[in-house]
Amino acid sequence: MDANITLHHNNVALDFESFAASDTRICMLLNADGTVIAVNPASKRAMPEIIPGSDLNNYITDPADFRRYLHQCAKTRGPLPGALSLRDSNQGARSWICEGGLAKRTPDGHAALVLRLQGAELGKSAFATLNAKIV
């Protein structure tokens, strides 16, 4: 991917900012290799260190798995569920569940992906009833 990737995604970045601004979940617009193109306000509040131009791989505890996940997301517009662990500025790590999917594919093959995160503890609440039955 070239350094001018954001030029390819100018329009989709503007679209992203308009629809993700009011989303309370952390939303990011990414290049298929993990470079951040844009983030929404919820992301800025939760992870101020991740800004446009950041390589999200640098914050992921398992970059190989993450690259494989992004590769799959880049191939479909349907949201794909996943999970990842992000290092914070204190070198701690937090687990997140996520949904990723293709936002735009340019004719020259560049892909822009939307990634939405929510805390893993919130995601697990969907299974609380099931867990209660099992226990």
Add this chain to the structure above:
Amino acid sequence: MSTDLGRASDAAIPLDRDLFMRTLIRELAGTLENVVGIEDAAGFISVVGTTIGESIDQSYRKALKLEKLSRAQVADVLVDLKRRINGKFYIIEENDERIVLGNDACPFGEKVIGRPSMCMMTSNVFGNITAENLGYAKVKLEKTIAAGHGECRVVIYLQPMGEAVETDGREYYSSP
């Protein structure tokens, strides 16, 4: 021990590995649909379908010694892969715009009825193989045995234009 007692191995019950595995998948899909909802369950099954689709695509291309499959070869592969797992898919239409497939038998058998999320396996496998070879696919499951139609009709649009744009379906692209 009484000799009147029957042996378990003589019991006439319909249980074998295939039925066990199909029942297992049905119950897993049902649990997911109930706990997280059909849409999210379909998402989880999509992740599995994507991986399986990539693997099957690579297997066929390697076995056929082809870098890419043509449109006709893609249609042939989609029918053949289903045949190998006891599906009965057939080509209804194949042209520049779309490939339309029919199906009289689901590989999951009656275990798929009432489990629409399991159809995402077909959507993702077909979509990934088609897009990886032809660049793009939009898969619409017009009829499904899972939804009680008695047969499946799957339309795969090959270009993001015309009827494909207006149609609901899941879009797939080749690897970036």
